[in-house]
Amino acid sequence: MTIRSRLSIWYISTTFMVVLILSTVIYFGMRHLLFRMLDREHEVIIAAVESSYDPITKTFRILDSRRLFVNEDMDQAYVTIFDESKNELYRSPIVDQIRMVIPLAIEELKRTTMLEHPADQMPVIHTISQPHVRFHATSTKLHYGERHVGWINIASPLGDVEDALLRLLWVLSGGVVLSGLLVGGGGYFLTGRALTPVAAIARTARRISSTRLSERVDVGNKHDEIGQLAAVLNDLLHRLEQAFESQKRFAADAVHELKTPVSVLRTHWEDELSNPDLPDDFKEKLVGDIETIARLSRVINNLLLLSHAEVIRADTVFAPVPLAALIDDVIDDTAVLAEMKSQTLRRGPVEPVTVNGDRDRLYQLVFNLVDNAVKYTPEDGEITLTLEADASEAVLRVADTGRGIPPNDLPHIFDRFYRVGSDRSSRTGGSGLGLAICKMIAELHGGSISATSTVDEGSVFSIRFPTSP
Numbered sequence: 001m002t003i004r005s006r007l008s009i010w011y012i013s014t015t016f017m018v019v020l021i022l023s024t025v026i027y028f029g030m031r032h033l034l035f036r037m038l039d040r041e042h043e044v045i046i047a048a049v050e051s052s053y054d055p056i057t058k059t060f061r062i063l064d065s066r067r068l069f070v071n072e073d074m075d076q077a078y079v080t081i082f083d084e085s086k087n088e089l090y091r092s093p094i095v096d097q098i099r100m101v102i103p104l105a106i107e108e109l110k111r112t113t114m115l116e117h118p119a120d121q122m123p124v125i126h127t128i129s130q131p132h133v134r135f136h137a138t139s140t141k142l143h144y145g146e147r148h149v150g151w152i153n154i155a156s157p158l159g160d161v162e163d164a165l166l167r168l169l170w171v172l173s174g175g176v177v178l179s180g181l182l183v184g185g186g187g188y189f190l191t192g193r194a195l196t197p198v199a200a201i202a203r204t205a206r207r208i209s210s211t212r213l214s215e216r217v218d219v220g221n222k223h224d225e226i227g228q229l230a231a232v233l234n235d236l237l238h239r240l241e242q243a244f245e246s247q248k249r250f251a252a253d254a255v256h257e258l259k260t261p262v263s264v265l266r267t268h269w270e271d272e273l274s275n276p277d278l279p280d281d282f283k284e285k286l287v288g289d290i291e292t293i294a295r296l297s298r299v300i301n302n303l304l305l306l307s308h309a310e311v312i313r314a315d316t317v318f319a320p321v322p323l324a325a326l327i328d329d330v331i332d333d334t335a336v337l338a339e340m341k342s343q344t345l346r347r348g349p350v351e352p353v354t355v356n357g358d359r360d361r362l363y364q365l366v367f368n369l370v371d372n373a374v375k376y377t378p379e380d381g382e383i384t385l386t387l388e389a390d391a392s393e394a395v396l397r398v399a400d401t402g403r404g405i406p407p408n409d410l411p412h413i414f415d416r417f418y419r420v421g422s423d424r425s426s427r428t429g430g431s432g433l434g435l436a437i438c439k440m441i442a443e444l445h446g447g448s449i450s451a452t453s454t455v456d457e458g459s460v461f462s463i464r465f466p467t468s469p
């Protein structure tokens with residue numbers, strides 16, 4: 001999962017949690033406040049009834065002779081009042097609409113409030129459920145001083161409160177979802193913007209290879225974390241480039257230093273060969289040594305070529321090269337090698353294609369491939385060269401019916417000095433540099449080289465060139 005997605009998920013979950021906790025606190029706070037308001041209203045009525053008690057007549061002055069409240073507004077509430085013997089003194093006209101358990105039926109209260117001794121814990125605040133509406137009710141004793149003088153039940157319908165709470169719940173849930181989406185979307189957008197320089201750094205870093213170590217990553221703001229990362233990467237690239245350069249220079253200098261003594265040695269040995277005084281067996285040894293020196297000198301030349309890839313790139317003069325003619329030339333020049341192993345070297349379908357390139361280097365490339373094919377194909381085998389092209393590229397193939405290349409070795413055969421296991425010790429005369437040179441030449445021409453192979457069946461080497469306009 002990308003950092004961007006991970007950060008966005010973090011944003012969403014954190015915001016979701018925070019808003020959820022906040023909404024829960026708001027909901028229950030509001031609920032508590034609304035119920036507290038109802039309790040306050042009940043307390044006001046209870047206080048008004050209690051303070052109207054007349055100990056002489058043992059009546060509540062707040063009730064008139066018709067057993068109604070003196071203040072008619074209070075008749076609109078759900079109230080029942082009893083004397084201490086639980087005889088009903090007052091019942092508001094609307095009370096009959098609800099099933100209020102009066103006088104304080106202890107059993108009922110125990111059931112609805114789960115209190116062990118509800119009558120001892122006055123007031124009892126409880127909820128009465130009716131088919132369509134619920135009531136928040138207070139039941140308590142009425143006192144005159146310390147004296148118990150009666151009982152009262154007050155109920156308030158919860159319709160409005162519950163409606164308001166339900167609406168609040170909807171608003172809060174909508175808020176939770178919306179803030180999650182907004183923060184998630186915003187977080188995704190912002191992390192995308194914040195990570196754009198990282199993606200650019202990764203792109204540049206991916207583009208930089210051993211041949212393009214001079215490229216640098218754009219530092220941007222060098223004071224922020226990403227700028228510092230880019231600066232560190234650039235520093236690393238600088239040191240890598242220096243290390244590469246000195247390694248290349250060392251290899252090139254070493255090869256160069258070897259070249260002269262080896263050719264001096266070869267000339268010297270060849271001169272010695274023409275000395276008539278030398279015994280024949282010594283001359284034979286000399287010929288063997290000269291062959292070894294010739295091989296060494298080929299390796300040195302190849303190494304020089306590879307270590308001067310940049311110079312070659314700069315010096316190469318590109319001109320249109322007709323590939324069909326080049327294929328014919330290589331076939332003509334290698335026919336003798338194939339004949340020595342009774343192999344068939346043939347030209348398959350060849351389209352007339354011209355590429356922009358250096359003819360000598362391209363010749364060397366195709367020659368190396370055919371030379372390898374002859375070397376690694378047993379007697380009576382077949383080697384075929386083909387060339388096909390479309391509007392954008394030309395593909396030159398050298399196919400053989402040789403021993404093939406094991407899958408484990410295939411990805412490495414274009415590396416310098418890489419040779420398939422059995423060839424490392426054999427005396428095929430190779431050094432493992434031929435295919436590395438082929439790759440260098442193909443890339444020099446903006447092309448690429450690849451190989452497919454099946455052990456004991458053969459190999460196909462394909463070079464792809466962009467075709468010249």
Ligand code: ADP
Binds near residue numbers: 402430
């Ligand atoms: P070498 O000088 O050893 O031929 P190359 O770089 O040309 O070096 O080839 C590297 C290795 O790839 C060879 O040693 C050989 O094992 C393998 N190879 C190259 N061409 C072929 C081929 N046509 N068939 C089988 N193996 C091949």
